[in-house]
Amino acid sequence: MMANWVYTSLVNSIGSLRSVGEDVLAEDILRLVKSGQLERLRVLRHEDAEALAREIAEIRDPTAIAPVLQALACRFGASHATVHVITDTPSMLIDPRVVTSYPEPWITRYVERGYSAIDPVLARARSSMAGFYWDMLERDHPEVEDFFAAASRLGVGASGYTLPCRIWKDLRVAVTLSSTLDDTTFRAGLEPELSDFEFLAEALARAFAEVASEEYRADRRPPLALLQVLRAISQGIPAEEAATRQGLSPEEAERAICACYGASTLIQAAMIATRLRHLETLPFERGDIAGSPRA
Numbered sequence: 001m002m003a004n005w006v007y008t009s010l011v012n013s014i015g016s017l018r019s020v021g022e023d024v025l026a027e028d029i030l031r032l033v034k035s036g037q038l039e040r041l042r043v044l045r046h047e048d049a050e051a052l053a054r055e056i057a058e059i060r061d062p063t064a065i066a067p068v069l070q071a072l073a074c075r076f077g078a079s080h081a082t083v084h085v086i087t088d089t090p091s092m093l094i095d096p097r098v099v100t101s102y103p104e105p106w107i108t109r110y111v112e113r114g115y116s117a118i119d120p121v122l123a124r125a126r127s128s129m130a131g132f133y134w135d136m137l138e139r140d141h142p143e144v145e146d147f148f149a150a151a152s153r154l155g156v157g158a159s160g161y162t163l164p165c166r167i168w169k170d171l172r173v174a175v176t177l178s179s180t181l182d183d184t185t186f187r188a189g190l191e192p193e194l195s196d197f198e199f200l201a202e203a204l205a206r207a208f209a210e211v212a213s214e215e216y217r218a219d220r221r222p223p224l225a226l227l228q229v230l231r232a233i234s235q236g237i238p239a240e241e242a243a244t245r246q247g248l249s250p251e252e253a254e255r256a257i258c259a260c261y262g263a264s265t266l267i268q269a270a271m272i273a274t275r276l277r278h279l280e281t282l283p284f285e286r287g288d289i290a291g292s293p294r295a
Helices: 004-019 023-035 047-057 062-075 104-112 120-127 142-153 183-212 224-234 239-245 250-261 266-275
Strands: 080-087 092-094 098-100 159-168 171-179 213-215
Touching (some): 062 080, 104 142, 120 159, 120 171, 159 183, 171 183, 183 213, 224 239, 224 250, 224 266
Antiparallel strands (some): 080 171
């Protein structure tokens, strides 16, 4: 319920606006009061944040996210911005899983060094339901110290803020700002505008989830022969041999499997099938069964 003093103040404001000739604005406010929607009305602090909100609302495919991330980082005085998956469900296909403005040398190092296993930002995001500044993270471990030192050296920065958002089911997405400023300076700059950032970040996380994810229906499974090909590949058997065993050409098998899973390669399709547990209940093949030695 709207507090009585708020309602009274609005009514007085409407009267004041009318007395100075601002009838249109007075009518707009009156309509909002009567609608009962005023308590849910969200007004951003700055016009450029409003412009960003409109850009986010227009996102229709993943390629539109990168420019928004760059604008988001610029708007809030950060060096870079990222939107990324924290957790998902086995039935959900997400591509891409990360969109970022980070420089290529950092992305390459992150992947080659396997930083996702020690990334304290990612670990905290998985266990937190609220936003957090990076100065709250433990950094005493030598590997973590190296992680942040490399981030600073390669232009990502060691200061930042991350907002985890629950989208639906187990799908959780985070939006992160990183900065080359020191922790105190970065926090002091973002704190007065944190509510604007979190509003935009949540909208961006939902837009990302909408355009980058697909719910894989439980009843959508490839034919048995194709699943047998995938199981063989997941066991290390070359794709050509796996397809030939099922009487298929490698090209035919790859085309059909990738189309079914929305994958670009057989390896990617095998990973998706494994995650969806499509390979766990396949019937035995003759090669799976060892018999007793004949007398």
